[in-house]
Amino acid sequence: MSALYGVDETHDPALRSWVESANDPACEFPIQNLPFGRFREAADLDWRIGVAIGDQVLELRRIGLINHAEMNRLMRLKPETRLELRRALSAGLRAGSGQQARWRDALLPMARVQLGLPCQIGDYTDFYVGIHHATTVGKLFRPDQPLLPNYKWVPIGYHGRASTIGVSGQDFVRPMGQVMAAGAEAPQLMPSQRLDFELELGIFIGRPNAQGQAIPIEQAEEHVFGLALFNDWSARDLQAWEYQPLGPFLSKNFASTVSPWMVTMEALAPFRRAFERPAGDPPPLPYLDSAAQRAQGAIDVDLEVRLQTAAMRAAGQPAVCISRSNYADAAYWTVAQLVSHHSVNGCSLSNGDLLGTGTLSGPRPDQAGSLLELSAGGRTPITLPNGEQRRFLEDGDSVELHGRCERAGYRAIGFGACRATVLPAASTVANETD
Amino acid sequence: MSALYGVDETHDPALRSWVESANDPACEFPIQNLPFGRFREAADLDWRIGVAIGDQVLELRRIGLINHAEMNRLMRLKPETRLELRRALSAGLRAGSGQQARWRDALLPMARVQLGLPCQIGDYTDFYVGIHHATTVGKLFRPDQPLLPNYKWVPIGYHGRASTIGVSGQDFVRPMGQVMAAGAEAPQLMPSQRLDFELELGIFIGRPNAQGQAIPIEQAEEHVFGLALFNDWSARDLQAWEYQPLGPFLSKNFASTVSPWMVTMEALAPFRRAFERPAGDPPPLPYLDSAAQRAQGAIDVDLEVRLQTAAMRAAGQPAVCISRSNYADAAYWTVAQLVSHHSVNGCSLSNGDLLGTGTLSGPRPDQAGSLLELSAGGRTPITLPNGEQRRFLEDGDSVELHGRCERAGYRAIGFGACRATVLPAASTVANETD
Structure with a gap:
């Protein structure tokens, strides 16, 4: 178990994000968290996969780390692959990352989107x-x-x-x-x-x-x-x-x-x-x-x-x-x-x-x-x-x-x-x- | 309720089908029954909607009464529409029906198909x-x-x-x-x-x-x-x-x-x-x-x-x-x-x-x-x-x-x-x- 979900550099408390709101000590979604959810900009649009960072939502498909918008499919990934995804997200959102210019376009203010059920629930x-x-x-x-x-x-x-x-x-x-x-x-x-x-x-x-x-x-x-x-x-x-x-x-x-x-x-x-x-x-x-x-x-x-x-x-x-x-x-x-x-x-x-x-x-x-x-x-x-x-x-x-x-x-x-x-x-x- | 699900000509015990096996008195699927299920011809094919008649399965989309193959969608139909569908099936499968020549091509022996769960089950x-x-x-x-x-x-x-x-x-x-x-x-x-x-x-x-x-x-x-x-x-x-x-x-x-x-x-x-x-x-x-x-x-x-x-x-x-x-x-x-x-x-x-x-x-x-x-x-x-x-x-x-x-x-x-x-x-x- 500890091998599966160990502490690594993504948990380093010194890490800061170029998304400034994530660095507020009161913020629940710092770069060390990176939780997944589904969001849409209007009720008639399809759900997309987002990662919460500060007061923003990062659209996952848009930054190219995955090529679909199905949360349930993402949830099936092997733990090793999920860990790679986490590391890539952490690296790209880190202050000074070379991804900043490109990823900024994939951010939406959380207050402006509708958040859905995190996935399609089975039983x-x-x-x-x-x-x-x-x-x-x-x-x-x-x-x-x-x-x-x-x-x-x-x-x-x-x-x-x-x-x-x-x-x-x-x-x-x-x-x-x-x-x-x-x-x-x-x-x-x-x-x-x-x-x-x-x-x-x-x-x-x-x-x-x-x-x-x-x-x-x-x-x-x-x-x-x-x-x-x-x-x-x-x-x-x-x-x-x-x-x-x-x-x-x-x-x-x-x-x-x-x-x-x-x-x-x-x-x-x-x-x-x-x-x-x-x-x-x-x-x-x-x-x-x-x-x-x-x-x-x-x-x-x-x-x-x-x-x-x-x-x-x-x-x-x-x-x-x-x-x-x-x-x-x-x-x-x-x-x-x-x-x-x-x-x-x-x-x-x-x-x-x-x-x-x-x-x-x-x-x-x-x-x-x-x-x-x-x-x-x-x-x-x-x-x-x-x-x-x-x-x-x-x-x-x-x-x-x-x-x-x-x-x-x-x-x-x-x-x-x-x-x-x-x-x-x-x-x-x-x-x-x- | 009796208005919804009343007895009508589709229940007439004198009705016979041009699908001969349906007329066997021991048959569970005579023309008066017409139950719905899902079938496929091989494990790698999609489920289709069938109606049991005698020892055969009638593929519903193929005869043109519906234009899709989703049982759950069919199940959402209003009772009046379902009743129309039943009447059309009964008329078309009746001995002497003008549909016989065309519908015969939509029949498959039940013994030769795989029957699935009748629909996608929710809760x-x-x-x-x-x-x-x-x-x-x-x-x-x-x-x-x-x-x-x-x-x-x-x-x-x-x-x-x-x-x-x-x-x-x-x-x-x-x-x-x-x-x-x-x-x-x-x-x-x-x-x-x-x-x-x-x-x-x-x-x-x-x-x-x-x-x-x-x-x-x-x-x-x-x-x-x-x-x-x-x-x-x-x-x-x-x-x-x-x-x-x-x-x-x-x-x-x-x-x-x-x-x-x-x-x-x-x-x-x-x-x-x-x-x-x-x-x-x-x-x-x-x-x-x-x-x-x-x-x-x-x-x-x-x-x-x-x-x-x-x-x-x-x-x-x-x-x-x-x-x-x-x-x-x-x-x-x-x-x-x-x-x-x-x-x-x-x-x-x-x-x-x-x-x-x-x-x-x-x-x-x-x-x-x-x-x-x-x-x-x-x-x-x-x-x-x-x-x-x-x-x-x-x-x-x-x-x-x-x-x-x-x-x-x-x-x-x-x-x-x-x-x-x-x-x-x-x-x-x-x-x-x-």
């Missing part, structure tokens, strides 16, 4: 790697046994809906659904009263495996292209009523939001961490274990959730932070473990598949990745700086996820924002005339 | 409409409460894996996975010992809805193109260990098999039945109820499961019937109810989506749609005519699903076969050297 799987999330939520239902017996053995996951995944900036209507009130004899169709966000990372699969052929853990990261922020919106009241015995369905599939930039595994190389289980926990089964995983299976990403209510927006107030967490602290399973587990039964992962990590709550209550946790199941609302309170999301609320990798001796890199806004529920479809 | 959702299945399986886990409280209110469903759906004729390897033996302290990675089939129908979505816009039940069938046979292979031992709390995952996503022909809603019109709930059951919520649904929401399809073991194949013995069931008798929810429920929260259904019904077991034990039920959870094996016994599937077993609609006064139509074979598990991927 979407959501995992449940956040052990603090699983424990806290489990306690709400099973105070005496918060974690089920399989949790430390099986990377729990389930399939989700790919067609309703949107990109940052989307609005979605509050879902309608069946709600069974406590003590009621029958459920009612109504707008969800317990709408929530889930702070996750999304893992994009680049290289597929053939059906029937499991991916050994040593090769698992070769199949991964990069990470993005991911919000798996959840309607807790619909979920509570519908989810037995086959899992979440309408409570999750109305909308999910992903950030537009895929931060590559290459860019994340300096931010790897040892991955160790707490003493006393069972060791992973051999197909989920490797020396490389133990040495640096974790990825250190600081995460943040910000909320802006309609009242705040009207008053010109920016979103406020309501939770901070960290991927490496939150996750019980690594990226490679998820990929190996997903394929151990012969399941074929496809180019463009998206794996959600599950909610990445930290160990402390204020590090929770959902309102369900922050409000203790809706019992104790959180209070915002303007005095508003929230147990769950209200119409007009915008939720923004942020992610940032920092480490001494390296230039910090960021993920951009993953933002979406809740619209009021559509009027009921119930058929009154029949 | 795949599996439902759980078989109330006898849910009750029998529930009893194995909860003798005192076989049906969970939500069952008669919520059409229970969950998302599945689209990338591993194959077409009839496929082989797949027995899945590896974590199995927790009774009394064991740790799970083990091993080939599934409780591999099973599930007798289902697949519902293909033709017309999408926009995200945020629920589909009213009166319009639900407009979004449906047709039905096919569907086998949702299941590894019961993996499922038992992994499925809490988020539902089935690796126990289901290694393979599913669909039959190559989509029998259209138009073709099924004569086989509609009243849909009535047992006395004492709660009425469906208004968004799941309509007069048309009550009058003819059900579809009468006789279903059959056949098994051929490796020993039978070696001895030249054909597959034997191990279960018979009927869709209308098995299902607690109609096609329209599934579509409306799936979208009530604003979830967008896409062109090419596949909805599995769930296992369609009849009320009697010998009508079960899975070995889990037929063998009472693996306790009492079934005995085959050659003396072999089965609790669950063994390597080399082929399972074949069949479906047939019959009604007095109408020509019977069939679904073709949905067949697949279990191969031995791949060698373990466990990493022993690390």
Whole structure:
């Protein structure tokens, strides 16, 4: 693994770009990052492949490093080839590069383009790697046994809906659904009263495996292209009523939001961490274990959730932070473990598949990745700086996820924002005339 | 609904085709059926759209009724346009038609072509409409409460894996996975010992809805193109260990098999039945109820499961019937109810989506749609005519699903076969050297 995604000259913190905005210390897209996304200049034009640099987007085909505009095709490249591409981008964007005159024509201000889903998404799987999330939520239902017996053995996951995944900036209507009130004899169709966000990372699969052929853990990261922020919106009241015995369905599939930039595994190389289980926990089964995983299976990403209510927006107030967490602290399973587990039964992962990590709550209550946790199941609302309170999301609320990798001796890199806004529920479809 | 998919002259049992094999009373594809599928003459050629007639495939573009070869595009047609297409096909294939000379050139023997997945599948959702299945399986886990409280209110469903759906004729390897033996302290990675089939129908979505816009039940069938046979292979031992709390995952996503022909809603019109709930059951919520649904929401399809073991194949013995069931008798929810429920929260259904019904077991034990039920959870094996016994599937077993609609006064139509074979598990991927 370390051979695949090692630290090299592209991570040198002294590197500066001729794109001046990239050198601002607050910029999330310095020359050490170089994430990939899709953009277009107008809704009737085709998506193109871009690389974020400072406040600009570099159009990849235009500089001649690739000869097509299909992100999914680019994501299939072998890791060695991707590494070459990264090195060429880094060299060409470096201050003093001879490419500057030519590449400048391939830059567009990010503020002037539309950013799309990072790729054409194949199947979407959501995992449940956040052990603090699983424990806290489990306690709400099973105070005496918060974690089920399989949790430390099986990377729990389930399939989700790919067609309703949107990109940052989307609005979605509050879902309608069946709600069974406590003590009621029958459920009612109504707008969800317990709408929530889930702070996750999304893992994009680049290289597929053939059906029937499991991916050994040593090769698992070769199949991964990069990470993005991911919000798996959840309607807790619909979920509570519908989810037995086959899992979440309408409570999750109305909308999910992903950030537009895929931060590559290459860019994340300096931010790897040892991955160790707490003493006393069972060791992973051999197909989920490797020396490389133990040495640096974790990825250190600081995460943040910000909320802006309609009242705040009207008053010109920016979103406020309501939770901070960290991927490496939150996750019980690594990226490679998820990929190996997903394929151990012969399941074929496809180019463009998206794996959600599950909610990445930290160990402390204020590090929770959902309102369900922050409000203790809706019992104790959180209070915002303007005095508003929230147990769950209200119409007009915008939720923004942020992610940032920092480490001494390296230039910090960021993920951009993953933002979406809740619209009021559509009027009921119930058929009154029949 | 009856206006959409009514009985007309294309269902006249007296109709005969100039394709002589279609007039054989045992033929599943008479002129009254006209199902759609994709075929090609060699693996390196593109898929084309075909209509099954007798033992032949009629290439649709070649006869000029459409000017492209994209099944998904055809499936988006409005129901009125699809009805026109059906009428034109019926007229042209009728004995004495003036098209005979020209259309004959567009026929290919079905035995000489490769049949593909009927369309490019979008998202795949599996439902759980078989109330006898849910009750029998529930009893194995909860003798005192076989049906969970939500069952008669919520059409229970969950998302599945689209990338591993194959077409009839496929082989797949027995899945590896974590199995927790009774009394064991740790799970083990091993080939599934409780591999099973599930007798289902697949519902293909033709017309999408926009995200945020629920589909009213009166319009639900407009979004449906047709039905096919569907086998949702299941590894019961993996499922038992992994499925809490988020539902089935690796126990289901290694393979599913669909039959190559989509029998259209138009073709099924004569086989509609009243849909009535047992006395004492709660009425469906208004968004799941309509007069048309009550009058003819059900579809009468006789279903059959056949098994051929490796020993039978070696001895030249054909597959034997191990279960018979009927869709209308098995299902607690109609096609329209599934579509409306799936979208009530604003979830967008896409062109090419596949909805599995769930296992369609009849009320009697010998009508079960899975070995889990037929063998009472693996306790009492079934005995085959050659003396072999089965609790669950063994390597080399082929399972074949069949479906047939019959009604007095109408020509019977069939679904073709949905067949697949279990191969031995791949060698373990466990990493022993690390």
